[in-house]
Amino acid sequence: MNAHTTDQKIALITGANKGIGRAATERFAVLGMTVLIGARDARRGAEAAAALRAAGGDAHAVTVDVTDPATVQAAAKQVEEEFGHLDVLINNAGITGSGQVSPEDAHDQVPSSVDLDMVRAVFETNVFGVIAVTNAMLPLLRRSPAPRIVNVSSAAGSLTLASDPAGPLAALLPSAAYTPSKAALNALTVQYANELRKDGFLVNAADPGYVDTEINNHNGYLTPAQGAAVVVRLATLGTEGPTGGFFSEDGPMPW
Numbered sequence: 001m002n003a004h005t006t007d008q009k010i011a012l013i014t015g016a017n018k019g020i021g022r023a024a025t026e027r028f029a030v031l032g033m034t035v036l037i038g039a040r041d042a043r044r045g046a047e048a049a050a051a052l053r054a055a056g057g058d059a060h061a062v063t064v065d066v067t068d069p070a071t072v073q074a075a076a077k078q079v080e081e082e083f084g085h086l087d088v089l090i091n092n093a094g095i096t097g098s099g100q101v102s103p104e105d106a107h108d109q110v111p112s113s114v115d116l117d118m119v120r121a122v123f124e125t126n127v128f129g130v131i132a133v134t135n136a137m138l139p140l141l142r143r144s145p146a147p148r149i150v151n152v153s154s155a156a157g158s159l160t161l162a163s164d165p166a167g168p169l170a171a172l173l174p175s176a177a178y179t180p181s182k183a184a185l186n187a188l189t190v191q192y193a194n195e196l197r198k199d200g201f202l203v204n205a206a207d208p209g210y211v212d213t214e215i216n217n218h219n220g221y222l223t224p225a226q227g228a229a230v231v232v233r234l235a236t237l238g239t240e241g242p243t244g245g246f247f248s249e250d251g252p253m254p255w
Contacts, residue, residue, distance in 0.1 A: 029057025157182025
């Protein structure tokens with residue numbers, strides 16, 4: 001282990017070289033945490049870490065493709081060897097499956113005509129990847145006095161909102177890939193929270209809102225920093241904070 005002391009808070013964020021993930025890393029750095037920037041592309045991760053260091057943060061790149069077990073295990077080994085523990089895990093990496101189109105225009109997700117391979121690919125990243133990364137990092141999180149896991153979800157994952165024909169998601173096309181993947185992620189969040197509650201973990205799902213990022217071809221109206229606010233808040237909850245919940249910056253979201 002290097003010179004990092006065990007009381008130095010360490011946060012790992014997947015998909016952190018851009019968008020909401022990157023905005024979260026910037027906020028964690030301001031809070032004095034050591035930030036581990038998870039990225040599939042080693043060069044982009046290194047560039048994001050260098051930019052954060054240039055701004056005064058303690059940042060390091062970690063190459064991790066959440067769909068590749070070898071890189072997930074290598075990332076856990078790197079964190080173990082360089083830092084010895086982990087306090088915060090943000091499962092932020094996610095894909096829509098539709099390329100850069102807004103959810104309103106994702107015709108390829110319509111259930112009756114969806115390509116099953118696309119559904120598999122979306123779940124591989126948005127659900128199975130979260131299980132892979134979380135389980136690889138759990139031994140390191142168990143060494144933290146206050147472990148926090150935040151899964152970056154979406155209002156689209158709310159069955160309550162999605163099933164309301166007059167609700168706020170009524171403009172979205174029906175989706176058999178992205179939307180169900182986020183509902184599954186919410187369900188998974190509750191199950192991890194239930195298992196880890198007795199160990200002092202707080203595990204929650206975050207809805208960042210409609211953020212201007214590549215994932216929606218920059219159609220969102222919130223800045224990445226605004227979207228990251230709820231993620232950071234859930235990652236820094238005190239011991240009496242909630243677990244097994246789904247929250248936006250405005251408060252609890254309906255399941």
